[in-house]
Amino acid sequence: MPSVAPLDASKLTVELTKQPKELPPTSSLVFGQTFTDHMLTVKWSLEKGWQAPEIKPYGPLQLDPSSTVLHYAAELFEGMKAYRDKQGRCRLFRPDLNMRRMNSSAKRLAFPTFDGEVLTELIKELVRVDERFVPDEEGCSLYIRPTMIGTRASLGVGPSTEVLLFVIMSPVAKYYASGAKPVSLLASTKDVRAWPGGSGAYKLGANYGPCVAPQLEAAQQGYQQVLWVLGEDDEVTEVGMMNFFGAKDLGNGAVELFTPPLGDIILPGVTRDSVLALARAHADPSNPFRLEGVPDKLVVSERRVCMPELRDAARDGTLREVYGTGTAAIVTSVERIGYEGADVQVPVEGDGGFGPVAGAFYDVLQEIQYGSREFADWSVLV
Numbered sequence: 589m590p591s592v593a594p595l596d597a598s599k600l601t602v603e604l605t606k607q608p609k610e611l612p613p614t615s616s617l618v619f620g621q622t623f624t625d626h627m628l629t630v631k632w633s634l635e636k637g638w639q640a641p642e643i644k645p646y647g648p649l650q651l652d653p654s655s656t657v658l659h660y661a662a663e664l665f666e667g668m669k670a671y672r673d674k675q676g677r678c679r680l681f682r683p684d685l686n687m688r689r690m691n692s693s694a695k696r697l698a699f700p701t702f703d704g705e706v707l708t709e710l711i712k713e714l715v716r717v718d719e720r721f722v723p724d725e726e727g728c729s730l731y732i733r734p735t736m737i738g739t740r741a742s743l744g745v746g747p748s749t750e751v752l753l754f755v756i757m758s759p760v761a762k763y764y765a766s767g768a769k770p771v772s773l774l775a776s777t778k779d780v781r782a783w784p785g786g787s788g789a790y791k792l793g794a795n796y797g798p799c800v801a802p803q804l805e806a807a808q809q810g811y812q813q814v815l816w817v818l819g820e821d822d823e824v825t826e827v828g829m830m831n832f833f834g835a836k837d838l839g840n841g842a843v844e845l846f847t848p849p850l851g852d853i854i855l856p857g858v859t860r861d862s863v864l865a866l867a868r869a870h871a872d873p874s875n876p877f878r879l880e881g882v883p884d885k886l887v888v889s890e891r892r893v894c895m896p897e898l899r900d901a902a903r904d905g906t907l908r909e910v911y912g913t914g915t916a917a918i919v920t921s922v923e924r925i926g927y928e929g930a931d932v933q934v935p936v937e938g939d940g941g942f943g944p945v946a947g948a949f950y951d952v953l954q955e956i957q958y959g960s961r962e963f964a965d966w967s968v969l970v
């Protein structure tokens with residue numbers, strides 16, 4: 589057995605671009621269309637293990653046309669961001685969770701795994717090299733896209749004996765440039781995003797291509813995003829590419845915050861985990877942490893949610909809020925859900941449509957991400 593090398597940040601080589609790009613004005617940025625000067629690449633092979641990481645000018649990859657990624661969708665990705673704080677320093681938000689999820693996706697594809705702290709170090713170095721691309725305007729950030737692809741040149745379906753890990757980065761404006769707006773959803777009972785025993789809990793590219801056509805169908809019917817529901821009970825799973833949250837009155841001033849439990853059909857979102865942790869801290873009387881504007885009596889549930897429950901709660905006036913969470917927009921409120929030919933109306937407030945619960949998370953998460961408020965060890969200096 590050859591001894592295979594682990595991922596090693598000390599072997600990093602850096603080749604700087606000779607043609608630095610002009611910095612794009614933040615106002616002109618379209619999500620994911622502008623990239624920084626450099627990228628990180630690391631090759632892996634079954635024989636040698638992880639090779640020396642390279643930071644080099646951003647540019648096209650060369651792939652054999654028989655590479656497994658091009659035939660069998662041997663691909664996984666992550667989504668995270670670098671934020672600039674008031675002192676001008678760059679920060680990551682809970683990168684350990686992205687690394688953990690990336691390794692779990694890698695296992696699902698029979699790809700090699702790696703030490704997440706080492707990749708975080710390499711990502712930090714890439715952010716340092718392209719630091720000028722991290723916007724300093726409020727709400728703007730640098731989107732980071734770690735990716736792994738199977739590069740074995742063979743049409744045989746089998747383990748990827750060669751893999752390329754790469755990281756590219758894209759400066760992004762505030763997700764909703766003209767201010768946050770609530771969205772409309774169409775509950776998809778025909779097309780399914782994830783199912784028991786499937787791969788929906790992993791960030792595999794193969795899960796996303798098939799979501800585009802249902803999205804276009806929803807748009808044709810006048811809805812902005814798909815609410816993915818599953819099975820005969822119309823179990824609610826996710827909102828587009830976001831995790832689902834709802835808030836409901838329990839009476840006596842108590843509010844329940846609910847989201848579907850993790851498992852085969854739910855992507856374990858970093859934002860989802862953060863919202864739950866903040867909500868539990870708020871609900872714990874022995875913890876001094878409080879979410880402003882959120883009722884003290886907050887019951888936090890990870891449980892099944894089905895469309896008939898939401899419809900009934902909207903009818904009897906106990907449904908308070910519905911929203912999606914994810915790294916891109918943080919919190920997106922929902923104003924109506926098309927279901928069985930009618931709209932389930934959700935109360936919305938103000939311009940962003942945020943109710944008190946969603947609004948509190950939207951504010952607090954940004955404070956933590958941009959380093960103006962501390963919570964646990966979530967914000968990590970680059």
Ligand SMILES: *Cc1c(COP(=O)(O)O)cnc(C)c1O
Nearest residue numbers: 829830831855857858859914915
């Ligand atoms: C990435 C993703 C999310 C959100 O995850 P975050 O880590 O919070 O960005 C939710 N649902 C799906 C399907 C996703 O792909």
